[in-house]
Amino acid sequence: MNGFKRFCYILFAIIGIVLIGALILCWVGPWTTLFTGLIAYDWYLLCIEILVVLCLIGFAVLFIRGVTAKKRKDILLFSENGDEVRITRSAIASQASYLVEQDGTCYAAKVVVKARGGRSVDVKVYVEPHEPIDVAQEAKKLQKRLRSSLDTLCAGRLNRLEISFTDPRLPTDLSTVATGAPTGASVDNVESVAEGNRETDK
DSSP states (O other): OOHHHHHHHHHHHHHHHHHHHHHHTTTSSTTHHHHHHHTTSHHHHHHHHHHHHHHHHHHHHHHHHHHHOOOOSEEEEEEETTEEEEEEHHHHHHHHHHHHTTTSSEEEEEEEEEEETTTEEEEEEEEEESSOOOHHHHHHHHHHHHHHHHHHHTTTOEEEEEEEEOOOOOHHHHHHHHHTOOTTOOHHHHHHHHHHHHHHHO
């Protein structure tokens, strides 16, 4: 967020607080008579009207920004002399999946990449072992491997790395991968595919 945007947000917040306070004081507290009497003055009404208009403009701007804002799918690596180099979140997720599955002991079930303001990156990896493993030891290896490679890929913008281990894959799921069925298919889906193949052979 640049300085001008920050200034506008702070100004909008102050205007809203002053307007709400001026209206509430007309009904709450021992000073209600005083603030109710101020409404009779033209300058006070003019100030209230100006504050209302500014609040409406601020709400309209926030609404338009909320409706039209698009979530960026890339992260800015560096910018120099008007030139920019960016990397997509899908590229980071693909690299993380490759690193997890590199030694063949684990499968990257899901990779979530979040960009903080388009300038820093948070990565969460859901790891599914092929068989029971020493989670603590494997986590250290993966954390070191992922942190080193992803930080280099993101030009030092990797902020948080989180690794979450799930239950080991079932033998049925592993045979499914070996026979070319879709990765991550459930046991019921594999049985349905097998039954369909038998009917086709008949």
